[in-house]
Amino acid sequence: MKTEWLLPPAQRTVPGLLRRQASAFGARACVTMPGAEWSHEDMAVVAARRGGALRAAGVEQGDRVAVMCGNRAEFLETVLGCGWIGAASVPINSASMGPQIQYLLADSGAKVLVIEEGFLETLDTADLAATALQAIWVVGSAAASTHGEVRVLEWPASGEAVEAAEVQASDTFAILYTSGTTGPSKGVLCPHAQFFWWGANSADVLGVGEDDVLCTTLPLFHINALNTFAQAAVAGCRVHFLERFSASGFWPAMARTGATVVYLLGAMVPILLAQAAGAHERDHRVRIGLGPGVPEAAGAAFSERSGVLLLEGYGSTETNFVIATALHSPRRGVMGWLRPGFDARVVDEADNQLPAGEAGELVLRADEPFAFASGYFGKPEKTVEAWRNLWFHTGDRVLREADGAFRFVDRIKDAIRRRGENISSWEVEQVLMAHPAVAAVAVFPVRSELAEDEVMAAVVLREDARTTPPELAAFCATRLPKFAIPRYVDLLAELPRTENGKVQKYKLRERGVPAGCWDRSAA
Structure with missing residues (x-):
């Protein structure tokens, strides 16, 4: 590794990195993305001004700010602005639906949500009263309003540049959620x-x-x-x-x-x-x-x-x-x-x-x-x-x-990876169990033609209940990200279990996709 890259330990922070890059590389082009063309020396200014806007909105060192945007300038501004003032950003997968968003906001205790206008409707099925959210900043055209008790505001212009907080290399830069395997997603504390x-x-x-x-x-x-x-x-x-x-x-x-x-x-x-x-x-x-x-x-x-x-x-x-x-x-x-x-x-x-x-x-x-x-x-x-x-x-x-x-x-973990996304089988199972016709379900990975995982659900219906695999997939579509919706749904009379009632998923995985199993991609 090049020795000139190795910042002193105390400077291995967002403010330290941005100051060093401004000094070392100046006007050299750094970032090109929808909504921005920034040089290396621009980056510290961008972070300081977005940090100013966040601080003016009441975001303090140690607070969390959630962000749900596509690859656009406002995303990177938010993340770097948080890092500059010692707050932690909480990126949210843009495919998330209301229940997942509600969980991530509540679990992280985010004070502000930065969200792209096109994703606003996903909040309709989220109970924001169950979160600590105080304001929503909408990237796009949005008139001031409220979502329940939460203020909805247009993405504010960059604030006045503020001095960087006294950030330590050990301080949390971001909380990145990774799918759980036997429970809800966990927020990974990523230090500077x-x-x-x-x-x-x-x-x-x-x-x-x-x-x-x-x-x-x-x-x-x-x-x-x-x-x-x-x-x-x-x-x-x-x-x-x-x-x-x-x-x-x-x-x-x-x-x-x-x-x-x-x-x-x-x-x-x-x-x-x-x-x-x-x-x-x-x-x-x-x-x-x-x-x-x-x-x-x-x-x-x-x-x-x-x-x-x-x-x-x-x-x-x-x-x-x-x-x-x-x-x-x-x-x-x-x-x-x-x-x-x-x-x-x-x-x-x-x-x-x-x-x-x-x-x-x-x-x-x-x-x-x-x-x-x-x-x-x-x-x-x-x-x-x-x-x-x-x-x-x-x-x-x-x-x-x-x-x-x-x-x-x-x-080893009971996780599924599809299209570059980690999928919690537990979360998919919870959605399917909410269907009134479902008595039991096991979700597990099977291999696809693309050398990755596909999501398969083995479902046992309640006695006298009636539903079909397409209906179950449609039920999931309003409650799960698209990449997490099961591709295969297999209706079974019972799931294989141990003597103490634990589902033996390895038997289902070894069984693979049986002939005649419903395939959403074929349908």
């Missing part, structure tokens, strides 16, 4: 230093330099895209945030922006490969990409057609960029090798280290203070469970091979 290290580690893996142009279509409410800004800030280069992923528009967008580094998720690569091959796949400047979860064969085909090498890597909202391949890695098809500054073990159920070649749970820790998350907001028992024995337990089953490479096997 973790954000800095995400940027520095990612830039180091990708070999990012001042002349690079980063480009991502991934949503800013995820750590992958959010840390792309940190990469640009650390390395002094430029980043383009595009509004959304488009298979047909991807390569034209890369050519238009002059991108040299791109960011893809596993399912996106097979989708791009399904497009007709053509010269446009080589008409760009992209030299490298980050592609966690891309199947080995798909990665090789992508590189052959586009000339872009995709690097594999491993990290999570709770950790950092811990494991990665490199440009000259001896082989592909693995998660990669442990990066400097981190430690990793593969352990059994009692946390005993396993030998190379034997699969177990991946546990991690960092050398640098606060390079990992601090825990789960308001859930001390979950924090202790996840960080037991002073190692973060990932819930992922891996094995370490003889040369030190880590290979992913499967997930």
Whole structure:
């Protein structure tokens, strides 16, 4: 890692990073996104002025501000403005519906919600009286009004620039919600230093330099895209945030922006490969990409057609960029090798280290203070469970091979990952159990054609109740994000259970998708 990137420990904060980038890179272009063209020296001013607007609205150090927007300037302004004054931003997935939004607002105790106008109707099914919300700032045209007892205001103009708060590297920069596996989503407490290290580690893996142009279509409410800004800030280069992923528009967008580094998720690569091959796949400047979860064969085909090498890597909202391949890695098809500054073990159920070649749970820790998350907001028992024995337990089953490479096997946690989104099976089950005809349900992952998970629900109906799989999917559509709606619904007479009544989901997973099972995509 370049020594000039390594800020002193006390300056590994949003104010410290923005001040350093303004001083080091000045008028060099930094961010291009809908609604903004900012230089590196602009970023500290943007944060200070948005911080002023937040402070004028009563947001103080330690408060939380939720933000539900697409990839647009107001999102990044809010996040950096919060970091500047020592408040914590709470990004909300833009596909969330009323019940999920209500839970996230209530759980985080957010004082202000910044929301794009197009998402306002999702609040109609949220009980804001059950939250601590005091004001809603609408990005777009919105007349002043109220939502119950909560004031609804138009997104205020930037305030007067304020001095940065005395922020510590250990202070919470953001609370990022990650889907629970046996309960509701948990808010991950991401400190300022973790954000800095995400940027520095990612830039180091990708070999990012001042002349690079980063480009991502991934949503800013995820750590992958959010840390792309940190990469640009650390390395002094430029980043383009595009509004959304488009298979047909991807390569034209890369050519238009002059991108040299791109960011893809596993399912996106097979989708791009399904497009007709053509010269446009080589008409760009992209030299490298980050592609966690891309199947080995798909990665090789992508590189052959586009000339872009995709690097594999491993990290999570709770950790950092811990494991990665490199440009000259001896082989592909693995998660990669442990990066400097981190430690990793593969352990059994009692946390005993396993030998190379034997699969177990991946546990991690960092050398640098606060390079990992601090825990789960308001859930001390979950924090202790996840960080037991002073190692973060990932819930992922891996094995370490003889040369030190880590290979992913499967997930221990009962979570589902689809279209780059983590889905809580528990949350989907709660929605289905609210249907009056449903007596019992088990939600679990099955593999798709895109080498990712699809959501499957095994449903037992109440005696004498009548409903159909399409009706159950329609019921979910008004209560769940689109990506979480089950693709497969299988009506069963009973669920497989243990002697003490616990559902044996592994039997359902092993059974897979039976012939004749209802498939929403086919329907």
